[in-house]
Amino acid sequence: EFLTEPRDLSQAASLARIMMTCRLYSDEERIRQIVVCHDQMAREEIYPITKGVCYPRIYTPDAVILFQDEKKRRYEATIDYNLVKLMDSPVLVEKVLQAGCEEAGLLLNYVENHKVTRENLFIYEAASRSEGLSESYRRKVKQEILKYFADQVQGKDLDGFLERIDYSDYVYVDKERLLDALIDSGLYEKAMDIIEEYGSEGLGKIRRFTLASAMIRETHFAQNEELLSMAEECFHEGKWDEPILEYMAKWRNGPIDEIIHLRRVMISEGMDTRDTEEKILCLLMLASDYRKEGEEVLFDYMRHGGNETVVNAYLSLISYGCFVKENPMSPYILKVLLEARENERQMDRICSLALFKELSRGKSGQPNAQEIENEILEQCMRDGLQFAFFRRLTAQQLAPWQLDDKVFVEIHEDPGARVLLSYRMDTGLGELTPYRTEPLHNIYEGIFNRCFTLFYGESIHYYFQVEKDGKVNRTSERTLCMSRVEGASPSRYQRINQMLSARRQGKREELRDKIRQYQLQETYVKEIFRIR
Numbered sequence: 001e002f003l004t005e006p007r008d009l010s011q012a013a014s015l016a017r018i019m020m021t022c023r024l025y026s027d028e029e030r031i032r033q034i035v036v037c038h039d040q041m042a043r044e045e046i047y048p049i050t051k052g053v054c055y056p057r058i059y060t061p062d063a064v065i066l067f068q069d070e071k072k073r074r075y076e077a078t079i080d081y082n083l084v085k086l087m088d089s090p091v092l093v094e095k096v097l098q099a100g101c102e103e104a105g106l107l108l109n110y111v112e113n114h115k116v117t118r119e120n121l122f123i124y125e126a127a128s129r130s131e132g133l134s135e136s137y138r139r140k141v142k143q144e145i146l147k148y149f150a151d152q153v154q155g156k157d158l159d160g161f162l163e164r165i166d167y168s169d170y171v172y173v174d175k176e177r178l179l180d181a182l183i184d185s186g187l188y189e190k191a192m193d194i195i196e197e198y199g200s201e202g203l204g205k206i207r208r209f210t211l212a213s214a215m216i217r218e219t220h221f222a223q224n225e226e227l228l229s230m231a232e233e234c235f236h237e238g239k240w241d242e243p244i245l246e247y248m249a250k251w252r253n254g255p256i257d258e259i260i261h262l263r264r265v266m267i268s269e270g271m272d273t274r275d276t277e278e279k280i281l282c283l284l285m286l287a288s289d290y291r292k293e294g295e296e297v298l299f300d301y302m303r304h305g306g307n308e309t310v311v312n313a314y315l316s317l318i319s320y321g322c323f324v325k326e327n328p329m330s331p332y333i334l335k336v337l338l339e340a341r342e343n344e345r346q347m348d349r350i351c352s353l354a355l356f357k358e359l360s361r362g363k364s365g366q367p368n369a370q371e372i373e374n375e376i377l378e379q380c381m382r383d384g385l386q387f388a389f390f391r392r393l394t395a396q397q398l399a400p401w402q403l404d405d406k407v408f409v410e411i412h413e414d415p416g417a418r419v420l421l422s423y424r425m426d427t428g429l430g431e432l433t434p435y436r437t438e439p440l441h442n443i444y445e446g447i448f449n450r451c452f453t454l455f456y457g458e459s460i461h462y463y464f465q466v467e468k469d470g471k472v473n474r475t476s477e478r479t480l481c482m483s484r485v486e487g488a489s490p491s492r493y494q495r496i497n498q499m500l501s502a503r504r505q506g507k508r509e510e511l512r513d514k515i516r517q518y519q520l521q522e523t524y525v526k527e528i529f530r531i532r
Contacts (some may be wrong), residue, residue, distance in 0.1 A: 004092060012099035016106055019087050019096065024054045026081035028067065033065040035074065040108050040137040055086070059109040064123070070232035097123050104132025111141060116148045121161060128169070142173040149181035162187055166192055188214045196226045200233075209239040216243045223251050242269060249276045256283050260293055277301040281314045290321040295332050302336075308487045312347060315340070319354035321502040324445045326412060329358045338366060350445075352376050353385075360392040373397065385444055386451060407480055410449035411440075411464050423462035432461075440464075454481065459503060 006012040024034060026049070029051040034047045034054045046068070047056045067079040069142070090113065093106055107127040116124050118514075119507045127133060149162070162185055168179045171194055179202075182191035188241045192215050200208065212230040219227070221243075228251050245266050252259065263276045280297045283289075292295070297315055315336065337355045340347055356376040366372070374397060379387065381401050388410035390403055398404040405419045413419055422437045440448040452460055459481035466473045499514040 004089075004095075006099045006101075009100045012081065012096045012101040013103070014095050014356075015092070016101045019089075020057045020059050020105060020109060021055050021086050022058050022120065023084045023086055024049070024056055024065070024081055025052055026054075026067070026079060027052050028079050030069045031067045031075075031079065032070050033068040035068055037066065038062075038105075038108065040112075040133055042132055042134050054395055057105055058083075058085075059105040060112050067366040068094055082181075091316075094120075094123075097126070097279055102126045102130060104130045106135060108137075111144075116144050121148075122146070125161065125165075139173050142170055145178075146170065146174045146177035146181060150177040150184070162190070173455075176204075179203055179208055179211075183211050186214075188218060192227070195230070200226075200230060205234075205237050205239055206216035208237075209234045209241075209244075213241050213243050216247045221247055221250060228252065232258075235265075242271065245269060245271060249273075249279075253279070254283060256280065256287065256289060256291075259283065260297070261278070263297070272304075274301065274306065275319065277304065278306060278310055281310055285313055285317050288317065290318065290325070292330075294318070295330060298336075308345070312340075312345070312351075315351050316348040317350070319351040320445070323350060323354040323357055324412060324447065329354065334358055334364060338372075341372065352379070353444075356380075357389050360389050362392070370394075370397070377401070386449070387443075387447065388449055398409075405453050406451045407454050408449050408458070409449050409462050409478075410447065411445050411466070411475070411482060413448060413466055414468055415442055415446040416468070417446070418467040419447075420465040420467075421450055421462060422465065423460050426459045426461060427457075436470040437465075452480075457481075466513075 003015060006015055029193070031049055034049055034056050035044055036047070036056045036058060037044045038060060044055065045447075047054050058065075064076070065081070065083075067075045067081075069075075089398070092112055096103075097106060097110060102235070103484070107123065107130055110120075111127050111475065114120060116121075120243050124141055124145050128138050128145060129137065133141075138301065139493070161181060167178070167190070175194070175198060179191050179194060179200075182188075182194070184207075188211055191211055195211075203211075208230055212227065215224075216231065228247070231247050232252065234240055234244055234314055237247060245262065249261055249266065252262070257450070259276065259280050263273050265279060266276060277297050277300055281294065281301060284291070284294050284297075294314070295318075302311060315333070318329075318333055319337070322329040324524050325395050334355070337347075337351055340351070341355065353376070356373060358364065359366065359373050362369075365500055373393065377390075377393070377397065386406075386408070388408035391407060395404045398406075409421065409423070411419060419440045420437055421440050422435050424435045425433045438450075440450055443449055448464075454460065457477050461477055463477045464475045
């Protein structure tokens with residue numbers, strides 16, 4: 001009647017002890033106690049009944065009233081009783097709670113009858129930590145709090161609530177809404193702490209993008225695996241801005257397809273891609289990847305003033321692919337190798353070999369191609385390197401090295417493989433020699449070959465046996481023959497080939513002429529070039 005405005009916590013606590021009290025009457029003499037059960041409370045409350053009257057506290061309409069006799073037996077529907085509220089003042093409940101009282105029953109009554117607002121948030125917060133309420137109900141209260149923040153609160157309307165709560169209590173209640181509230185409120189570092197400990201499952205695309213972009217800027221692009229993972233997810237979801245792209249370019253190291261796509265996006269955004277191009281080239285080299293996109297990257301990297309060491313290393317990779325793996329060489333790579341040689345840039349041997357092999361095809365259109373070929377051929381001969389593609393050179397180029405009478409059988413295999421060559425000769429006179437087998441040496445990076453001297457009309461039948469990883473593979477039989485009889489060098493070998501060709505074609509006069517030329521040359525050699 002009179003105490004309607006508690007002035008301090010002491011008065012509020014005194015009021016709390018008697019508020020929500022009801023008068024219960026029952027004429028059952030066997031009943032000794034009244035048990036009140038609230039599903040939301042941690043424990044049931046037991047009240048004595050004297051002369052049929054009891055004064056229990058009931059906070060919600062769904063409370064269950066049980067009757068207990070002296071033998072602890074309980075009854076519910078079989079007992080008649082009368083219940084009257086003695087105090088029912090919702091306004092007073094709120095005033096008591098505002099005074100700082102945290103009595104569990106009053107908190108329950110208030111939460112059940114009011115939706116969470118900015119003004120009563122502190123009451124919900126008190127209910128969320130009240131040990132008098134059940135764990136499941138406290139979880140429900142926390143869900144309501146998070147729902148309120150996620151749905152209605154923006155930025156500064158939090159009164160510091162999110163800064164002071166125990167995240168470990170809320171993260172198991174509704175991690176998604178907790179993260180949403182933190183991110184919407186600009187508490188990015190706290191949201192990141194939760195993600196690093198509990199993961200980012202359930203985080204929406206927009207908020208993930210907002211958090212990733214903000215944290216990248218706040219941490220000044222410092223490396224963080226969880227942040228990098230979030231940036232990658234944003235990128236795959238099509239949500240990015242310049243900080244996210246820059247962060248991925250700085251710290252992401254694969255897969256190669258992703259970094260190539262990242263570079264293209266950066267180009268579309270007008271960003272500097274030089275470092276990304278260098279990373280792609282290094283990844284391609286690390287994986288021995290010869291994909292065509294690498295040439296596009298190389299072109300831009302060189303245009304952006306890329307590191308010459310990286311450029312040379314990548315050219316070595318591509319040259320290896322062309323020379324050893326027998327990949328086709330693009331006109332652009334040929335152009336770069338020619339420019340490098342013209343500018344006397346330091347290049348690995350493999351680059352010179354790949355350039356030599358490509359020029360030998362005679363399709364480069366390079367005016368000084370033969371001059372370059374002769375220079376590299378000389379280096380090869382000095383190093384004892386001979387390859388099958390030498391046969392594409394002219395007799396004039398081969399004669400100084402006594403290669404115009406040679407043919408090669410060649411196979412490209414794993415450098416650690418054991419290669420055996422089996423062959424037999426066909427002289428063209430209807431006779432075949434027996435098969436001979438001999439091991440081949442690794443001439444250069446898995447290239448195994450052997451040279452033979454064949455005259456016109458002769459051929460060699462051969463096949464390879466390759467032993468690798470405990471398995472033996474045999475190639476199909478191939479045939480190699482000598483059909484070239486014309487050349488710039490009038491050597492004895494060429495004279496004999498010309499005679500054999502004329503004889504096979506039935507050109508008797510030409511055959512006599514070739515024999516006279518051969519005899520004349522033999523005479524000159526004996527008479528003029530004498531050994532002293």
